[in-house]
Amino acid sequence: MLDLRSHFSRFLGADPRRLHFAAHSHHPWPDVTRAAQLQAWDVAARLQDGKWEEVLGPVLDRCRRQVAHHLGLPDPATLVFAANTHDFLLRILSALPTGHTPRILTTDGEFHSLSRQLARLEEEGLVAVTRIASEPGETCLDRLLEAAPQGFDLIWVSQVFFASGFAMEGLEALAAAAGEAVFVIDGYHAFMARPVDLGPLAGRAFYTAGGYKYAMAGEGACFLHCPPGWLPRPRATGWYAAFGALEQAGGGVGYAADGWRFMGATFDPSGLFRLDAALGWVAEMGLTTAAIRDHAHALQARFVHGLEGTGLDARRLVVPLAESRRGNFLTFDLPDAETWQQRLAAAGIVTDRRGNRLRFGFGIYQTEAEVDALLLRLRRLAP
Numbered sequence: 001m002l003d004l005r006s007h008f009s010r011f012l013g014a015d016p017r018r019l020h021f022a023a024h025s026h027h028p029w030p031d032v033t034r035a036a037q038l039q040a041w042d043v044a045a046r047l048q049d050g051k052w053e054e055v056l057g058p059v060l061d062r063c064r065r066q067v068a069h070h071l072g073l074p075d076p077a078t079l080v081f082a083a084n085t086h087d088f089l090l091r092i093l094s095a096l097p098t099g100h101t102p103r104i105l106t107t108d109g110e111f112h113s114l115s116r117q118l119a120r121l122e123e124e125g126l127v128a129v130t131r132i133a134s135e136p137g138e139t140c141l142d143r144l145l146e147a148a149p150q151g152f153d154l155i156w157v158s159q160v161f162f163a164s165g166f167a168m169e170g171l172e173a174l175a176a177a178a179g180e181a182v183f184v185i186d187g188y189h190a191f192m193a194r195p196v197d198l199g200p201l202a203g204r205a206f207y208t209a210g211g212y213k214y215a216m217a218g219e220g221a222c223f224l225h226c227p228p229g230w231l232p233r234p235r236a237t238g239w240y241a242a243f244g245a246l247e248q249a250g251g252g253v254g255y256a257a258d259g260w261r262f263m264g265a266t267f268d269p270s271g272l273f274r275l276d277a278a279l280g281w282v283a284e285m286g287l288t289t290a291a292i293r294d295h296a297h298a299l300q301a302r303f304v305h306g307l308e309g310t311g312l313d314a315r316r317l318v319v320p321l322a323e324s325r326r327g328n329f330l331t332f333d334l335p336d337a338e339t340w341q342q343r344l345a346a347a348g349i350v351t352d353r354r355g356n357r358l359r360f361g362f363g364i365y366q367t368e369a370e371v372d373a374l375l376l377r378l379r380r381l382a383p
Helices: 005-014 033-070 085-094 113-124 138-148 171-177 270-284 289-305 337-345 368-381
Strands: 079-082 102-108 128-132 154-156 183-186 203-212 222-225 329-333 352-354 357-361
Touching: 033 138, 033 222, 079 085, 085 102, 085 113, 085 183, 085 203, 085 222, 085 289, 102 113, 102 138, 113 128, 128 138, 138 154, 138 171, 138 222, 171 183, 203 337, 289 329, 289 368, 337 357
Parallel strands: 102 128, 102 154, 154 183, 183 203
Antiparallel strands: 079 222, 203 222, 329 357, 352 357
């Protein structure tokens, strides 16, 4: 088992009583990111307007290389960064056909950035959405494969469902069934939580995730892998997308040919400094995503095996421990989940809730000692 708590001393030491079990929601940052935050300020002071040559040069290049390494991508130039994944969603939607109402295939288990946006567009008939049931997770891919050949313009699915923790595998088959549809994978709950090899899909699938969760870099450091040739000219476009662009015939708006075509405009670069530092620390420590996953799953097992007397029942898990296709958090389906979360918060235990789903997240800033402390507090809370 890993013991990396000393590398998270700033976050863990800010409230020593707090037991943070919400890595899937807001992962603590390693200490190296504080120096990176200060570095962003110092670079701005030292270079002023010239800081962008540093940000969009060496800093961005390092982030691209490190993200590409963890995703198994052959070319870091396919990666582009933005403050949040919703920015990328808007740019992708802006590139869909205008001659008819775009048809979109997705699931009912997608995060709010997509589900809310599509629901709003549906209100005015601007898109036609088919939603496949995300549960049971074991058969979701089968349902998607059955629906995919029906002529969609966009297919958008999560790699790990945020409300359950189920991890879909075999997305290569969905890409093959997608035909001419734009294919997007939301990897936010998978990136740095489960090993991901995008190599076989590098030329076919868009992939988006960011630093807020298991990449440990906080806000403002999201990315999109853009497969070559797909959606070359999004209509929602920032002026950065023109960097390195070839002028269009007839004097039209030019776009870069690689991932830069999905760039936006001026942004706060501090997230990139933190992401660079966090992923650099991961490399320095010799960590792999598989090692991070194994550590989190070992903590999950210790937690579940110690539930007796806590008031929580492993039979209420949406994705049971025996299912290897799961993310780094456990989800309990509880009719009184809100009350549970309030009681836990009062006891200094940080969890996350989505409706009746109470979620416990596990990460490399924890050891068995934190799990044992959690179980002890739960038993004290039990009626």
